[in-house]
Amino acid sequence: MTNPGQPGDNSPYNQPYNPAQGPYQQAPKKKRKLWPWVAIGVPILLIGACTAVIAGSVGGDEETSVTKASGTAAEQSSAADDSGPDFPGKLDSDTAAAGGDTITRDDLAYTVMPLAATSSDFGDHLCSNVTIKNVGSKQNDFNGYIDWSLQDASGTIRSATFAPEKQLLNSGEIAPGGQTTGDVCFEAGAGPGTYVVLFEDTFSLSSDRLAWVNTL
Template sequence: MTHPISYPDPNQNPSGQPPRAKRRIWPWIVVGVPVLLFGACSIAVVSSVGGEKEATVTSGPVGDEVVADRGPEFSGKLDHDTAAVAGATITRDDLAYTVGPLQLIDSVLGSYLCSEVTIVNVGTDQNDFNGYMDWHVQDAGGAIRNSTFGADRPMLNSGRLAPGGTATGNVCFDARAGAAPGTYVVLFEDTFSLSTDRLAWVSTL
């Protein structure tokens, strides 16, 4: 009598050990992706903040004697502001900014306060500059006003400077309500920088 050939049951575990539960992958994906993104953003923020160079003040055009402190005091000056008298040069992030004294300009459209600005790229890479959003003025009463488009003055444009390149133009502020005598401060604050440090040029009208 022949015995039928028996085949192993595929549903049985030959080792006698209970079957392992399958690990689910999706919880690790849900947790891991945000962690990786957060880490990448943190590295980018640290790199951006760490890459900003300290501002230096010179007493005149680029190349003159460097002023050691953070410049003259003015009402509302913040701890990390770097100030200078109008006409001096402040250099930061390989851009040297020379801002002239404020002048009251009358035109058919009204009155404006304008300063002539010269920006020189003293670095070895291309560098961006902005002639509108980055500029403000603090008036004699302490109010900080945005820049505007002044009449009868070539305005400072926005763009990119090659190494050694220069851009010159005016930044202007509305003065149709008048310009009371006193201390005025032209303020530069990089709109697209994580830093809140400002550059300031003090004028007296």
């Protein structure tokens, strides 16, 4: 057994005395590992960015307005009247107008003409001619298919469909001051009654719908 202080003893007791360090040498400090903080910090940053985007989507909607086909603004005397004409299944958050009127929201003005019946070898359809104008100062996108649906006289809501005899509304972006025009079509399958063309932005967190009411 080697006694403390004997030659060959590597214990702290046998180390040379250094006045700056005191009688014994201190153990070197361990470096902290960075990867746990990176692993924790990156998800937090991503969550923060997503939260900012969601907040912008929820709080960025501008006021919705309705312009009649005659070019005059619809009267808005109260919050209840702002939502426009009534129709079966109308939701509290819906903004409705008559076919042919223009509804403006988020710097896009949607003019949806009254429904018209059309027939071809592919079946019978109901189509509305739609014009979308960018009335804002920034480029804005639009979708000519998945954002549109039709509530028929029976209360069934149908998705937009392909009608080869029509120039269908495409999807893309509209520059400030620009506009695009095309048809949105639906399968015809119900009798006379109230038909409602519905628009709902698929990529928005808002559930507010725009609606154009037709009587066929």
